[in-house]
Amino acid sequence: DRGPQFTSQVWKAFCSALGATVSLTSGYHPQANGQAERANQELEAALRCLASQNQADWSKYLVWAEYAHNNHSSTATGKSPFEASLGYSPPLFPSQELDLAVPSVQLHLQRCRDIWLQTRAALLRTVEGNRQIANRHRGVSPVYQPGQKVWLSSLNIPIQASSRKLSPRFIGPYTIERVINPSCVRLRLPAALQIHPTFHVSQIKPVSESPLCPPSTSPPPARTIAGAPAFTVSAILDVRRLGRGLQFLVDWEGYGPEERSWISRSLILDHTLIDDFYAAHPDRRPGPPGGGR
Numbered sequence: 001d002r003g004p005q006f007t008s009q010v011w012k013a014f015c016s017a018l019g020a021t022v023s024l025t026s027g028y029h030p031q032a033n034g035q036a037e038r039a040n041q042e043l044e045a046a047l048r049c050l051a052s053q054n055q056a057d058w059s060k061y062l063v064w065a066e067y068a069h070n071n072h073s074s075t076a077t078g079k080s081p082f083e084a085s086l087g088y089s090p091p092l093f094p095s096q097e098l099d100l101a102v103p104s105v106q107l108h109l110q111r112c113r114d115i116w117l118q119t120r121a122a123l124l125r126t127v128e129g130n131r132q133i134a135n136r137h138r139g140v141s142p143v144y145q146p147g148q149k150v151w152l153s154s155l156n157i158p159i160q161a162s163s164r165k166l167s168p169r170f171i172g173p174y175t176i177e178r179v180i181n182p183s184c185v186r187l188r189l190p191a192a193l194q195i196h197p198t199f200h201v202s203q204i205k206p207v208s209e210s211p212l213c214p215p216s217t218s219p220p221p222a223r224t225i226a227g228a229p230a231f232t233v234s235a236i237l238d239v240r241r242l243g244r245g246l247q248f249l250v251d252w253e254g255y256g257p258e259e260r261s262w263i264s265r266s267l268i269l270d271h272t273l274i275d276d277f278y279a280a281h282p283d284r285r286p287g288p289p290g291g292g293r
Contacts (some may be wrong), residue, residue, distance in 0.1 A: 043069060067092070076126040077119045084119045087112035144185055149173040149207040152187065152199065159257050171256050173207045192261050217232045220254040230269065233253075236277040241286045247273065 005011060006022065015022050039227070046065050051058040068088050070082035083089045097285040144150065150172035159216070177197070178186040186198045222229035231252050237260065247262040268274060278285055 024247075042072075074259070077122045079119055079122075085113060087115045119173050141183070142206050143178055143182075144179055144201070146176055146178055148176045150176060150185075150187070150204040151207060152189075153154070153203045153205075154282065156203075157193065157195065159260070170205065190259055225269065233268070233270070233273055235267075236273050239277070239284055239286060241289065244289045246286060248277070 012022065046068065050061055050065055069091060071080050073080050073126045077084055079091060140192050142170060151172045151221055153173055154168055154171050157171065174189055176185050177188045180198065183201050184198060185201065185204065189195065189197045220232070222231055234251045235252040239252055240247050240262070246265045248265065248268060249260060249262055251260050265274070
């Protein structure tokens with residue numbers, strides 16, 4: 001995951017003290033956290049059934065839910081989580097405890113090692129089988145290099161657009177800042193996107209240049225007005241109230257839809273743009289602060 005608790009300085013210092021390395025998942029990874037999500041779904045379904053039948057004293061039966069989960073065999077390993085961790089299945093009746101007696105520490109360790117070797121071998125077989133099934137309809141991804149230009153899929157990008165169907169399928173191009181591994185890259189994104197810059201290679205594609213497909217022009221640089229940078233507004237798309245002020249959704253000239261941003265009224269130098277927007281959309285004029293009360 002890429003939660004803030006895993007990217008904080010405290011967590012990084014903690015992992016460094018343990019000698020552990022952190023490898024965060026890329027954005028919208030096609031198979032990230034699938035096993036954990038399925039395990040959580042199974043536990044949620046079991047607890048829902050338990051609580052629905054015993055709403056007054058459901059907590060008394062949690063031990064049975066715990067036992068059922070610990071003794072439930074995994075299709076990937078053929079063993080339960082309890083057995084894969086401790087080397088034996090949890091006993092249900094007192095008579096079964098004699099079968100789990102440990103005559104010596106060495107025998108217990110050997111039994112655990114045998115179980116772990118069997119579990120690891122089963123996991124490797126499952127991984128290889130899943131890989132073959134998943135790769136049936138997959139092609140070999142291109143080899144990317146730092147500094148290379150790529151297009152980014154807009155499927156999971158929060159683009160400010162009036163119609164999602166008419167939005168571009170890919171945005172950019174953006175420069176690869178770092179190749180984390182063969183299936184994950186970090187892009188140099190504009191600050192307006194406000195998303196994590198690491199993506200799976202399935203979310204990008206290389207930029208191809210040919211006489212039939214000329215390279216895209218670079219966005220125009222900022223102008224200097226009254227000692228401050230200024231950009232040309234192509235159109236105002238929407239308006240919203242924020243507190244006692246107004247903000248306008250601005251489409252910048254020479255920039256893609258991913259660069260659209262909400263800015264306050266005071267930052268729009270040409271107020272005729274606002275008048276033209278209200279003339280074209282009179283129904284979008286916001287009311288007074290507080291709903292007129």
